[in-house]
Amino acid sequence: MSLVDDDAERVLDQWGIWCRVGRPGPAEYHSIAGMLERGMVEQKGVEDRISPEQDEAMEIFDRRVMASLKAINPDAYEAAYQYYAVGFAEDRHGVRELGRRLKIGKDAASRRLYAAITAVASMMEALAA
Numbered sequence: 001m002s003l004v005d006d007d008a009e010r011v012l013d014q015w016g017i018w019c020r021v022g023r024p025g026p027a028e029y030h031s032i033a034g035m036l037e038r039g040m041v042e043q044k045g046v047e048d049r050i051s052p053e054q055d056e057a058m059e060i061f062d063r064r065v066m067a068s069l070k071a072i073n074p075d076a077y078e079a080a081y082q083y084y085a086v087g088f089a090e091d092r093h094g095v096r097e098l099g100r101r102l103k104i105g106k107d108a109a110s111r112r113l114y115a116a117i118t119a120v121a122s123m124m125e126a127l128a129a
Helices: 006-022 030-042 054-072 074-086 092-102 104-128
Strands: none
Touching: 006 054, 006 074, 006 104, 054 074, 054 092, 054 104, 074 092, 092 104
């Protein structure tokens, strides 16, 4: 689903997978939630392991872009986190479920998500320049 910017949304998708699989703690740690998340990611055909290069890139993205978004617009960050990292992007009713999770309406959730994607797109563009 492309709401605003394909590149920004693709990176946010990768960041969400990284949040769910790549960084939740020690590799030997397994919880039932982690196993369910891992199964969901495997069903999409995404590799279970994140390569060291991807991990480093996502760590930089998380520390620079997402931390900036969180500082500038915490509501937009929370919408992006819930949508991509928690996994509402996988659901065909994702924005509606996002609104329920954030305790706001579907339109407000969509606006927050739009703000997050546009902010990420502009930050990525600024970093690339």
